[in-house]
Amino acid sequence: MALFISARRTGVGLPDQIGRSCQTTWFDDGDVSSEGDSELLTDLRRKHSTRICSNPVDMEARTVSGIKSQHSRNSFHTFSASEGLLCLNSEQKLSHCEDYKVKFTCTGNFCSECRTGWFDHDDPTGNGDYEVLGDLLSIYPRDICPQPIAIEVQTVSGEPASNASDNVLIYDATYGFACVNADQGRRTCEDYKVRFTCPKEFCQVSEQCRTQWLSGDNATDEGDVESILQLMKTFPGQVCGNPISIEAKTTSGISARHTGDTFLSYDVNFGFACINEKQKSKQCEDYQVILTCPSDFCQGCRTRWFDMDNPTGRGDYETLLQLQMLYPSQVCSQPVAIEAMTVSGVPAHKTGDFFQIYDATHGFACITAEQPAGTRCQDYKVRFTCPLTFCFA
Numbered sequence: 001m002a003l004f005i006s007a008r009r010t011g012v013g014l015p016d017q018i019g020r021s022c023q024t025t026w027f028d029d030g031d032v033s034s035e036g037d038s039e040l041l042t043d044l045r046r047k048h049s050t051r052i053c054s055n056p057v058d059m060e061a062r063t064v065s066g067i068k069s070q071h072s073r074n075s076f077h078t079f080s081a082s083e084g085l086l087c088l089n090s091e092q093k094l095s096h097c098e099d100y101k102v103k104f105t106c107t108g109n110f111c112s113e114c115r116t117g118w119f120d121h122d123d124p125t126g127n128g129d130y131e132v133l134g135d136l137l138s139i140y141p142r143d144i145c146p147q148p149i150a151i152e153v154q155t156v157s158g159e160p161a162s163n164a165s166d167n168v169l170i171y172d173a174t175y176g177f178a179c180v181n182a183d184q185g186r187r188t189c190e191d192y193k194v195r196f197t198c199p200k201e202f203c204q205v206s207e208q209c210r211t212q213w214l215s216g217d218n219a220t221d222e223g224d225v226e227s228i229l230q231l232m233k234t235f236p237g238q239v240c241g242n243p244i245s246i247e248a249k250t251t252s253g254i255s256a257r258h259t260g261d262t263f264l265s266y267d268v269n270f271g272f273a274c275i276n277e278k279q280k281s282k283q284c285e286d287y288q289v290i291l292t293c294p295s296d297f298c299q300g301c302r303t304r305w306f307d308m309d310n311p312t313g314r315g316d317y318e319t320l321l322q323l324q325m326l327y328p329s330q331v332c333s334q335p336v337a338i339e340a341m342t343v344s345g346v347p348a349h350k351t352g353d354f355f356q357i358y359d360a361t362h363g364f365a366c367i368t369a370e371q372p373a374g375t376r377c378q379d380y381k382v383r384f385t386c387p388l389t390f391c392f393a
Contacts, residue, residue, distance in 0.1 A: 020160065022111035022150035022197055024052055025173040028064055028101035034089065036077075036097040041084035044102075050199060051149045053106035056081040060105075063098040072098055081105070103172060106150060114203035116144050117352075120156055120193040124181060128169075131194040133176035138257030141247045142292060142349045145198035146267050148173040152197075155190045164190050173197075202244060208349055209298035209337040209385060211238060212360040215251060215288035219274075223264075223284040227271040231289075237387065238336045240293035243268045247292075250285040259285050290359055292349075298337045301391035303330060307343055307381040311368060315356075318382040320363035332386035335360040339385075342378045351378050360384065 029047060030038040039061070045052050059081040061069035069079070073094050078086035081104060087097035121139065122130045131153070137144055151173040153161035161168065161177075166189050170178040173196060179189035216234035217225050226248070232239045246268050248256035256266070261284055265273040268291075274284035308326065309317045318340070324331050338360040340348035348358065354372075357365040366377035 020111065020152060021057065021105050021107045021162075022152045023060075023171060023173065024056075024104045024106060024150050025148070026062075026101045026103045027052070028099070032097055032099040036086070036088040036090075037100050038087075039085040039100055039102045040078070041082065041104075044084060052104055053108070053110035056104035056106055058105035059084065059102055061085050061100050061102045064101055067098070069100065074098055111150055111152065111197050114198045114200045115152075116148075116196045116198065118154075118193045118195045119144075120191070123191050124179065124189040127182070128178065128180040129189045129192050130179075131177040131192060133174070133196075134257050136176065136194075138255050142245060143352075144196055145202040146245060148196035148198055150197035151176065151194060153177050153192055153194050156193050159190075161192060166190055208244060208292050208295060208347060209339045210359055211240070211291045211293065211337050212335075213249075213288045213290050214239065215286070219284055219286035221276065223273070223275040223278075224287050225271075225273045226287060226289045227265075227273065228268070228291075229271075231271065231291075240291060240297040243291040243293055245292040246272065246289055248272045248287050248289045251288050254285070256287060261285060293337065295339075298339055298385040300336075301386045301388050303332075303384045303386065305381045305383045306331075307379070310379050311366065311377040314369070315365065315367040315377045316380045317366075318364040318380060319357070320361070320384075323363065323382075331384060332390040335384035335386055337385040338364065338382055340364045340380050340382045343381050346378070348380060353377055 027039060027044050027048065029044060045054065061079070063072060074087050074097055075091055076085060077088045077091055078084065085100055085102050087100065089096045119131060119136050119140070121136055133148070137146065153171060155164060161171065166179050167183045169180050169183065170176065177192060177194050179192065181188045214231050214235055215226065216231050228239065228241065228243065232241060246266070248266065250259060261274050262278045263273065264275045264278060265271065272287060272289050274287060276283045306318060306323050306327070308323060320331070320335065324333065338358070340358060342351060348355065353366050354370050355365065356367050356370060357363060364380060364382045366380060368376050371377060
């Protein structure tokens with residue numbers, strides 16, 4: 001299995017210690033009842049076996065409204081990393097049990113099996129240091145899984161956040177990390193970097209391909225829904241059933257993360273859904289999505305590799321229109337998917353380059369001026385997956 005570690009994000013190329021700890025997402029599976037609230041580890045692992053390590057070293061609990069467990073008025077029948085949380089109404093003196101959520105601290109292979117690179121998008125010169133998952137996904141949509149299972153946070157000098165003296169507002173895999181300067185008294189937050197642990201499937205695929213931009217639903221009075229199942233029905237043969245990642249933007253080209261809409265779903269399990277009644281003062285935009293698929297989805301009717309351009313000028317352009325003009329009988333008019341890799345064989349999603357275009361409808365383009373730290377685009381080649389009729393015509 002190839003771990004996806006990108007040193008370009010922080011400029012650090014040396015591997016760090018595998019034994020560092022990471023924190024899971026929050027779990028709230030047991031609704032408060034007449035008996036109390038149960039968030040026991042055995043129950044949580046039965047439902048979320050791949051998202052919680054088998055032997056956590058620490059556990060944090062809060063009410064669903066955000067109050068830390070130590071500040072609540074409840075006493076706990078069970079409260080430990082090895083067992084989880086159990087609050088019984090029969091053991092409370094002043095009130096019933098609150099509804100709790102829990103998250104765990106893990107170590108070892110659970111954290112390191114499928115890690116992203118480190119990301120340092122923000123610094124604490126303004127209101128604080130915000131390394132928010134939604135923002136990072138909009139900037140690096142192919143470098144981070146949409147639903148991480150854990151998060152690690154360090155200062156840019158490499159000190160774990162748990163050793164810093166800052167009061168942290170948010171630290172979880174679902175949201176990301178936030179440290180607010182106003183919460184630190186007379187000083188400012190440290191400058192932090194984050195990285196995420198993803199489901200192992202995110203790292204196991206060494207080759208990937210990307211579909212066309214797909215829009216199976218128009219925005220209506222209810223909203224806009226682009227579910228994987230419906231897309232498979234609307235675009236038969238053009239959508240994989242087990243996508244690795246999903247990216248959404250409006251039909252006018254604005255990233256979903258920048259529209260201000262609240263999403264009911266934005267993940268590879270269901271797909272994308274924006275519901276009007278969930279919006280505060282506007283209706284949902286009209287969206288389209290693109291899927292990253294495992295390489296086996298692309299193997300039906302592949303073209304050869306094409307390397308029409310090199311990055312000595314403004315960048316590397318391997319656009320579909322130009323390739324069709326140069327090789328009219330070798331490229332189908334409406335490809336199902338596209339793959340890109342460097343001429344030396346490194347898959348595009350592992351290079352760290354930013355891509356202006358990377359989809360089956362338009363092809364591929366890497367612009368040198370858009371790369372960080374003055375680096376140049378790699379030299380890429382592309383190939384397309386075509387409808388079966390193209391190969392057997």
